[in-house]
Structures are given as C-alpha cells and as structure tokens.
Amino acid sequence: EVQLVESGGGLVQPGGSLRLSCAASGFTFSSYAMSWVRQAPGKGLEWVSTITGSGGSTYYADSVKGRFTVSRDNSKNTLFLQMSSLRAEDTAVYYCAKYIRCFDYWGQGTLITVSS
Amino acid sequence: DIVMTQTPLSSPVTLGQPASISCRSSQSLVHSDGNTYLSWLQQRPGQPPRLLIYKISNRFSGVPDRFSGSGAGTDFTLKISRVEAEDVGVYYCIQATQFPITFGQGTRLEIK
Numbered sequence: 060e061v062q063l064v065e066s067g068g069g070l071v072q073p074g075g076s077l078r079l080s081c082a083a084s085g086f087t088f089s090s091y092a093m094s095w096v097r098q099a100p101g102k103g104l105e106w107v108s109t110i111t112g113s114g115g116s117t118y119y120a121d122s123v124k125g126r127f128t129v130s131r132d133n134s135k136n137t138l139f140l141q142m143s144s145l146r147a148e149d150t151a152v153y154y155c156a157k158y159i160r161c162f163d164y165w166g167q168g169t170l171i172t173v174s175s
Numbered sequence: 176d177i178v179m180t181q182t183p184l185s186s187p188v189t190l191g192q193p194a195s196i197s198c199r200s201s202q203s204l205v206h207s208d209g210n211t212y213l214s215w216l217q218q219r220p221g222q223p224p225r226l227l228i229y230k231i232s233n234r235f236s237g238v239p240d241r242f243s244g245s246g247a248g249t250d251f252t253l254k255i256s257r258v259e260a261e262d263v264g265v266y267y268c269i270q271a272t273q274f275p276i277t278f279g280q281g282t283r284l285e286i287k
C-alpha cells in the first residue's frame with residue numbers, strides 16, 4: 060500500500076525558513092517523480108514543484124522559484140521541500156504527491172502558517 | 176501557462192441523478208508523445224485530494240464506474256452517472272502535459 064506522510068509544518072514568521080519532509084513507502088521510491096502541491100485556506104489546489112525519480116531534474120511554479128528547493132533522498136525514501144523567504148501568501152496545506160503525469164497518490168498534508 | 180477553466184463552479188444535484196463538469200484548456204493538451212495528460216481529482220470535505228481519472232478517460236484503481244471522463248484536445252468532461260451522498264466535494268481538472276502543471280478552479284458538487 061502506497062503511503063505518503065508529510066511532516067515539518069508549523070508557524071513561521073515572514074521571511075523565515077522551513078523544511079518539509081515526505082516519507083514514502085509501498086512503492087519503489089526512486090523510480091517515480093514526486094511533487095508538492097499546496098492549498099491555501101478555503102482555496103483551490105496549486106502545483107508547487109516536481110522532482111524526477113533520480114533527482115536530476117526539478118521544476119517550480121513561478122510563485123516559489125528562487126525561494127523553494129525540492130530534493131529527495133532515495134536511500135531514505137524521503138522527499139523534501141526547503142522553503143525560505145516565506146511570505147503570508149505561502150500559508151497553505153502542503154501535500155506531497157506521487158507523480159506520473161498525474162497525481163496518483165497523496166499524503167494527508169502539513170499546514171504551514173506564515174504570520175508574525 | 177495553460178489556463179484550465181471549469182464550469183460550473185457549483186453544481187447542486189439530486190441524489191441518484193447524473194452530474195457533469197466541463198473543463199476547457201487554453202491550448203491543446205496533446206503531448207508530443209501522443210498522450211493527453213488531463214486528469215480529474217476529487218476532494219471530499221476535510222480530506223486530501225484523490226485521483227479519479229487520468230489521461231482523459233482512465234479510471235484509477237478503486238474508482239466506481241459511475242465516474243467517467245471524456246473529451247479531446249481542449250474540451251473535457253467528467254460525468255457521474257448517478258450521484259451518491261459520498262460524492263459531495265470539490266472536483267478539479269488538471270493538465271500535466273507541460274510545466275507549469277495547472278489546475279482548474281474546482282467545481283463544488285453538493286446535494287440538493
């Protein structure tokens with residue numbers, strides 16, 4: 060059974076940094092691209108970033124480019140999202156999702172609140 | 176960027192009746208590999224999203240056959256043949272033909 064479990068969320072001040080993790084199990088992690096998708100309170104879904112299975116290629120939404128960095132540790136079946144220069148508009152639930160040109164499995168999400 | 180436009184944004188439906196959601200993309204979603212990477216998600220209240228349909232019309236594992244997808248090019252439709260109470264939630268179309276991946280605004284399905 061595929062499982063994705065996010066962690067690392069919390070309250071952070073504007074301009075601060077945070078690192079999210081997503082622990083994966085139930086599939087060959089290194090064989091699949093992974094993504095982060097976020098959802099601001101009461102809003103729709105927004106793609107944030109995708110990383111290929113090897114980690115060799117990464118993609119970002121313009122809204123986070125230069126501030127967020129996606130990475131993965133295939134030896135530990137873990138996906139990361141390093142977030143810096145956080146803004147109020149980054150407040151959202153962040154989901155990790157397995158990606159095969161669609162998001163076939165999702166984690167439960169972790170809430171990031173950017174506020175002073 | 177490819178803009179995804181869903182209609183309607185809200186859909187009140189009677190239990191047991193059909194429902195239909197339209198999704199239009201601002202440009203063709205046909206990839207150079209010949210596939211069309213249009214998928215549909217369901218998000219029940221308080222839950223993470225769940226994949227329903229991928230590549231226009233393929234039902235994901237465990238998805239009831241009352242859900243179906245159709246379309247081509249820039250126009251796509253999700254249909255529910257007979258709405259059940261558990262279908263309440265928000266439905267999103269997504270294009271993954273090119274980056275940035277983009278979502279429709281979401282369509283809220285509610286029971287009359």
